[in-house]
Amino acid sequence: MTHRVDTEHGADAAAAADTSGLRATELTVRFGGNTAVSGISFTAPRGRVTGLIGPNGAGKTTTFNACSGLLAPSAGRVALFGEDVTARGPARRARLGLGRTFQRMELFDTLTVEENVALGREARLAGSHPLRQVVNPPAQRKAVRAATEDALELCMLGQQRRAIAGSLSTGQRRLVDLARVLAGGFSVLLLDEPSSGLDTAETRRFGEIIGRVVAEHGSGVLLVEHDMALVMDICEHIHVLDFGELVFAGTPSEVRSSETVRAAYLGSEAG
Numbered sequence: 194m195t196h197r198v199d200t201e202h203g204a205d206a207a208a209a210a211d212t213s214g215l216r217a218t219e220l221t222v223r224f225g226g227n228t229a230v231s232g233i234s235f236t237a238p239r240g241r242v243t244g245l246i247g248p249n250g251a252g253k254t255t256t257f258n259a260c261s262g263l264l265a266p267s268a269g270r271v272a273l274f275g276e277d278v279t280a281r282g283p284a285r286r287a288r289l290g291l292g293r294t295f296q297r298m299e300l301f302d303t304l305t306v307e308e309n310v311a312l313g314r315e316a317r318l319a320g321s322h323p324l325r326q327v328v329n330p331p332a333q334r335k336a337v338r339a340a341t342e343d344a345l346e347l348c349m350l351g352q353q354r355r356a357i358a359g360s361l362s363t364g365q366r367r368l369v370d371l372a373r374v375l376a377g378g379f380s381v382l383l384l385d386e387p388s389s390g391l392d393t394a395e396t397r398r399f400g401e402i403i404g405r406v407v408a409e410h411g412s413g414v415l416l417v418e419h420d421m422a423l424v425m426d427i428c429e430h431i432h433v434l435d436f437g438e439l440v441f442a443g444t445p446s447e448v449r450s451s452e453t454v455r456a457a458y459l460g461s462e463a464g
């Protein structure tokens with residue numbers, strides 16, 4: 194089945210034609226005297242999975258937060274499809290096509306799977322956080338339903354659609370979380386440790402879904418992930434952070450054979 198590419202927002206049409214996706218330039222984030230991210234530059238273009246890896250505390254989540262607008266960088270720039278969004282908030286970035294998930298999932302446990310996924314679309318329409326949603330006018334309900342169906346099908350959640358989210362296993366909840374952001378029809382997705390808590394089979398299934406999202410939608414994905422097998426399997430290009438600095442960038446096989454990368458991980462284990 195071919196999935197719809199979102200065209201109802203003007204920004205989406207522009208995004209579809211522009212593969213530049215997300216670009217961070219000389220990004221620096223300081224917390225008081227602690228430099229969590231230090232002058233890093235990278236891109237996450239459409240049509241591929243880009244990895245962002247590094248030991249604990251390397252600055253991955255901070256980078257995500259600066260890219261999605263939750264944190265203002267101390268220096269540097271963030272651009273989306275060529276537009277400088279450094280001074281823009283999460284809502285503007287979402288309208289331009291940037292979606293994200295969080296390390297700690299934020300599902301609504303008393304709602305059904307279907308309702309949680311639909312909220313992803315409604316959030317996109319309003320360009321805001323699901324909690325602050327207003328009820329959609331009738332004309333938008335059809336779009337919400339279609340996007341919800343696509344996302345449920347893509348994530349193989351059709352049979353669980355009426356299950357209460359709070360009753361699901363961690364693996365199923367991760368899929369609901371993914372389906373919710375997919376329903377938003379974003380062009381670039383920031384996924385923060387999406388396989389956390391999944392077993393091997395669930396992680397493989399998760400990787401296959403991400404692959405389909407990129408292949409069928411042409412989406413760009415920036416993936417923060419500790420599961421190296423998944424990273425090596427689905428990323429085309431990988432950036433490696435250590436102590437807030439970009440210490441290496443390359444293909445999975447280049448990362449695998451890099452002494453710099455090995456040293457960064459061994460250093461963190463020794464510490």
Ligand SMILES: Nc1ncnc2c1ncn2[C@@H]1O[C@H](COP(=O)(O)OP(=O)(O)OP(=O)(O)O)[C@@H](O)[C@H]1O
Nearest residue numbers: 224227228229247248249250251252253254255256
């Ligand atoms: N809100 C904050 N205030 C102060 N320091 C912070 C804050 N958030 C992160 N840090 C610090 O910034 C550095 C980078 O943290 P960050 O969470 O971005 O790393 P990470 O690579 O995502 O780690 P992990 O893999 O453990 O999630 C760490 O030294 C952390 O303690």
